[in-house]
Amino acid sequence: MDVFNVISKRQSYRGTFTDAMVSREDLIKIVQAGLDAPSGCNAQSTSFVIVDKPTLIASIAKLLGDRVVCKTAKAMIVCVCDKKPVYGKLSFYIEDCAAAVENMLIAIAALGYSTVWLDGVIRGDVGVEIGKLLNIPAELEVRVLLPIGVAQTQTAKPAKKSFDERARFA
Amino acid sequence: MDVFNVISKRQSYRGTFTDAMVSREDLIKIVQAGLDAPSGCNAQSTSFVIVDKPTLIASIAKLLGDRVVCKTAKAMIVCVCDKKPVYGKLSFYIEDCAAAVENMLIAIAALGYSTVWLDGVIRGDVGVEIGKLLNIPAELEVRVLLPIGVAQTQTAKPAKKSFDERARFA
Numbered sequence: 001m002d003v004f005n006v007i008s009k010r011q012s013y014r015g016t017f018t019d020a021m022v023s024r025e026d027l028i029k030i031v032q033a034g035l036d037a038p039s040g041c042n043a044q045s046t047s048f049v050i051v052d053k054p055t056l057i058a059s060i061a062k063l064l065g066d067r068v069v070c071k072t073a074k075a076m077i078v079c080v081c082d083k084k085p086v087y088g089k090l091s092f093y094i095e096d097c098a099a100a101v102e103n104m105l106i107a108i109a110a111l112g113y114s115t116v117w118l119d120g121v122i123r124g125d126v127g128v129e130i131g132k133l134l135n136i137p138a139e140l141e142v143r144v145l146l147p148i149g150v151a152q153t154q155t156a157k158p159a160k161k162s163f164d165e166r167a168r169f170a
Numbered sequence: 171m172d173v174f175n176v177i178s179k180r181q182s183y184r185g186t187f188t189d190a191m192v193s194r195e196d197l198i199k200i201v202q203a204g205l206d207a208p209s210g211c212n213a214q215s216t217s218f219v220i221v222d223k224p225t226l227i228a229s230i231a232k233l234l235g236d237r238v239v240c241k242t243a244k245a246m247i248v249c250v251c252d253k254k255p256v257y258g259k260l261s262f263y264i265e266d267c268a269a270a271v272e273n274m275l276i277a278i279a280a281l282g283y284s285t286v287w288l289d290g291v292i293r294g295d296v297g298v299e300i301g302k303l304l305n306i307p308a309e310l311e312v313r314v315l316l317p318i319g320v321a322q323t324q325t326a327k328p329a330k331k332s333f334d335e336r337a338r339f340a
Binding site for chain 2: 056
């Protein structure tokens with residue numbers, strides 16, 4: 001699938017997923033795209049826990065208030081950050097994780113699935129609880145969760161500013 | 171170009187660029203990929219200044235110690251962040267910018283150019299000076315700079331951890 005086509009068509013999905021499964025083969029392709037992202041000082045600070053057991057998905061969905069996009073997800077990818085500094089006092093773990101997530105969003109769209117980047121809603125206690133469920137060491141931060149499946153009905157894309165409102169030649 | 175192919179082949183480039191130019195048409199395609207990235211609460215907090223005037227490129231390269239990847243760049247994309255909170259007290263400007271940058275890295279690779287994600291080296295004074303050169307309002311943060319051109323000699327990819335070292339099924 002053409003890269004510019006996928007990038008321009010990708011959009012967030014917060015609705016119900018159909019019963020169609022997400023194969024492990026596809027989950028591995030998606031996470032491989034995440035691993036292929038660059039990271040500051042090549043620290044590779046993001047790691048990935050892939051959830052496809054229905055009972056575990058249900059437990060995580062419950063922590064997220066049973067929102068439909070989680071409850072009906074056929075798989076979830078949990079992104080975990082190692083926050084330690086890598087360049088003087090600087091750490092690039094937020095950037096590293098976001099770049100990996102963006103690659104995975106593109107991979108998910110390319111394979112015909114949908115997802116939404118859940119971040120703010122798992123910050124703090126919810127993330128800590130998800131970490132305990134998945135046996136993630138407490139010193140790492142559970143930062144992003146991607147619920148994955150096939151969209152039941154595609155929703156409209158949110159309005160975006162034009163090129164000229166956000167970009168200019170100097 | 172196939173999306174998985176581009177994602178897996180993309181790599182940072184810190185060497186000399188050839189004399190081949192980067193067309194404005196390609197620069198617009200690259201920045202459009204950045205605009206297509208998602209942003210927290212759809213705040214679209216990242217904006218882009220595209221530099222292709224040789225004198226301006228030379229001035230920016232000087233601020234960066236005349237490193238060869240900047241000095242020989244045929245264009246630069248400067249990513250600018252609006253840091254204001256968008257979700258309670260949270261702002262996602264770092265994630266927003268990183269997602270846009272990752273989309274642009276993929277677009278740059280797909281079009282046959284090379285680049286490197288310059289971030290830590292423009293944090294602080296250097297970023298402020300670049301902002302002044304480009305008339306960027308002082309309340310915005312100059313966060314990332316991408317020097318772009320055609321690589322003279324492709325360098326080796328840095329070693330990366332294996333899938334099993336960074337990912338697991340729960």
